[in-house]
Amino acid sequence: MASVPSDKFRPRCTGLASSGEDEARGAPVRDERRGGSPAEPGQANGSGLCGRNAGDRTSAFPLANWVATLVDLVRCASTRLPDDVLAALRTSSEAAEMPRAATILSAICQNADLAARNATPMCQDTGTLTFWVEHPAGISQRPIAEAVRQAVAAATARGFLRQNTILPVDGKSVADNVADGAPSIHFEEVDDGPVRIHLLLKGGGCENMSTQYSLPDASLSAGRDLAGVRACVLHAVWRAQGMGCAPGILGVCIGGDRAEGYVRAKRQLLRPLGDESPDPLLAGLEHTLLQEANSLGIGPMGLGGNTTLLGVKVAGASRLPASFFVTIAYSCWACRRQSVAIDPATGLVVEEGEVANE
Numbered sequence: 001m002a003s004v005p006s007d008k009f010r011p012r013c014t015g016l017a018s019s020g021e022d023e024a025r026g027a028p029v030r031d032e033r034r035g036g037s038p039a040e041p042g043q044a045n046g047s048g049l050c051g052r053n054a055g056d057r058t059s060a061f062p063l064a065n066w067v068a069t070l071v072d073l074v075r076c077a078s079t080r081l082p083d084d085v086l087a088a089l090r091t092s093s094e095a096a097e098m099p100r101a102a103t104i105l106s107a108i109c110q111n112a113d114l115a116a117r118n119a120t121p122m123c124q125d126t127g128t129l130t131f132w133v134e135h136p137a138g139i140s141q142r143p144i145a146e147a148v149r150q151a152v153a154a155a156t157a158r159g160f161l162r163q164n165t166i167l168p169v170d171g172k173s174v175a176d177n178v179a180d181g182a183p184s185i186h187f188e189e190v191d192d193g194p195v196r197i198h199l200l201l202k203g204g205g206c207e208n209m210s211t212q213y214s215l216p217d218a219s220l221s222a223g224r225d226l227a228g229v230r231a232c233v234l235h236a237v238w239r240a241q242g243m244g245c246a247p248g249i250l251g252v253c254i255g256g257d258r259a260e261g262y263v264r265a266k267r268q269l270l271r272p273l274g275d276e277s278p279d280p281l282l283a284g285l286e287h288t289l290l291q292e293a294n295s296l297g298i299g300p301m302g303l304g305g306n307t308t309l310l311g312v313k314v315a316g317a318s319r320l321p322a323s324f325f326v327t328i329a330y331s332c333w334a335c336r337r338q339s340v341a342i343d344p345a346t347g348l349v350v351e352e353g354e355v356a357n358e
C-alpha cells in the first residue's frame with residue numbers, strides 16, 4: 001500500500017485539534033449528552049505501555065493524550081459528514097429533478113446538520129471502524145493499537161458509537177466495541193513525519209453491497225478489460241438499488257488477489273470526492289462510471305432520480321495472469337471518514353486532513 005505523501009494530506013478545519021487538546025488537559029469531551037461516564041483516557045493501563053520498548057520513540061508513550069485525541073477523531077467521524085460529501089448532497093438536492101429525490105436528499109442534509117450540531121451519530125449504525133495508521137520508523141505499533149482500542153471503548157461509553165459489535169457465532173453483544181478484529185487496524189511504515197491516522201466508519205447495509213467479481217464473467221458478458229470492469233461496476237450499482245442507502249460512493253480495485261482487492265477498494269473511500277486518480281486511464285474511468293451510474297435512474301434510496309452515486313474512486317493492484325478481480329467497496333451517503341496527524345511525542349494533533357490519491 002502506498003504511503004500518503006505529506007503534500008497530499010489536505011488540512012481541514014473541523015475543530016478536532018482544539019477538542020483533542022481540551023480533553024488532553026483533562027476536560028470532558030464536548031457535547032456529552034448521553035450520560036456516559038466521563039472518560040479517563042489511558043488511565044486504565046497506561047503505565048503498562050510506557051517504557052515497554054526502551055530506546056525507541058515510544059519509551060514515554062503519552063497514552064492518555066493519544067486516547068483523548070483518538071476519541072475526538074471517532075467523535076468527528078461519527079457526527080460530522082465530511083464537507084465535500086455534504087456539499088455534494090446539498091448540490092444534488094437543489095438540482096434534483098424529481099421531488100421525491102429532492103425530499104430525500106434534503107432530509108439527509110438536515111440529518112447531517114443536526115448530527116454535527118448536537119454531536120450525535122449521523123446514523124444509528126455507527127459502522128465497522130477501520131483505522132489506517134502511517135508511522136515513521138522507530139514507532140512501536142502496539143501502544144498505538146492499545147490507544148485505538150481504548151479510544152473506541154471510551155467513544156462507545158460516550159454515545160459516539162453504538163454498541164455495534166457482536167461475537168461471530170453466538171451473536172453476543174460486545175459492550176465496548178472492542179473484540180477480536182474490532183476495530184480493524186492497518187499499520188504502514190512511512191518516511192519521517194507525524195503519525196497519520198485515517199478512520200472510516202462503514203455501515204453494515206452498504207458493506208453488504210460490497211462485492212467482488214472474477215473476470216471473465218459470462219453472465220455479464222464481461223471480459224478481462226476495462227469494458228469488463230465497467231460491466232462489473234454498473235452491475236454492482238444496479239444490484240444495490242434499494243439497499244445500501246444511496247446515494248453511494250464506490251471504492252474500486254482492479255486486480256490484486258481477493259484479500260488485497262477488498263482492502264484497497266475500501267481504502268479508496270478515504271479519498272475526497274474531488275480527488276482524481278493520477279493514472280489518466282483510471283481517472284477517465286472514474287468520471288465515466290459516475291456519469292453512467294447516475295443515468296440508471298436508481299436515485300436516492302433507490303426511489304428514482306439522477307443521484308445514485310456521489311463519487312467513484314478507482315485504484316489498481318498488480319495481479320497474477322490467472323486472475324482478474326474487480327472489487328467494489330460500496331459506501332452509503334454516510335461516508336464517515338476523518339484523518340488526523342499526531343505528534344508521537346505528545347499524542348496531540350498536528351493537523352487534520354484527508355487522503356488524496358495514491
Ligand code: SF4
Nearest residue numbers: 123203205206245332
Ligand atoms: S447503509 Fe449507511 S446510512 Fe444506511 S443504515 Fe447503514 S450506515 Fe446508515
